[in-house]
Amino acid sequence: MRNRAKCKKCGDIIESFHRYDYVYCKCKEIGISGGNDEYHVTANDFTHFLRVDDEGNELVVKVQDKVEIVQLASVFPENKHDRQELLGMLDEMRRKLEDLPIEALYSPISHADFASLLMLVSAIFKSETKENI
Numbered sequence: 001m002r003n004r005a006k007c008k009k010c011g012d013i014i015e016s017f018h019r020y021d022y023v024y025c026k027c028k029e030i031g032i033s034g035g036n037d038e039y040h041v042t043a044n045d046f047t048h049f050l051r052v053d054d055e056g057n058e059l060v061v062k063v064q065d066k067v068e069i070v071q072l073a074s075v076f077p078e079n080k081h082d083r084q085e086l087l088g089m090l091d092e093m094r095r096k097l098e099d100l101p102i103e104a105l106y107s108p109i110s111h112a113d114f115a116s117l118l119m120l121v122s123a124i125f126k127s128e129t130k131e132n133i
């Protein structure tokens, strides 16, 4: 299943395409990440969160636990991606930030956002070390 979700608040449908792809709806109420490898979700209020399946059906999700930050570590278990791939993800992350509307550009980031960036940067450095050995 594709990793898609819909925000009930703003109606935005978002999709995460790979592990490091962190996407949020227009109003920042909900977010998803993990691509097709892991289905991570975040929301200010999960009553605004709907899964969208491959047929376009909207599914109500059952929230088990809010352990999003702890689970972030499992997004980067080891270096499964080569350096070029990781750099591509970093560029994509940057492009997405640049495309944000001006008011979103000046809104604060969360520790989860910051942790995911650090993990990606760390993965890039580790992949570099691997190459040089």
Ligand SMILES: [Zn+2]
Pocket (backbone or CB within 6 Å): 007, 008, 009, 010, 011, 012, 025, 026, 027, 028, 029, 030
């Ligand atoms: Zn929204």
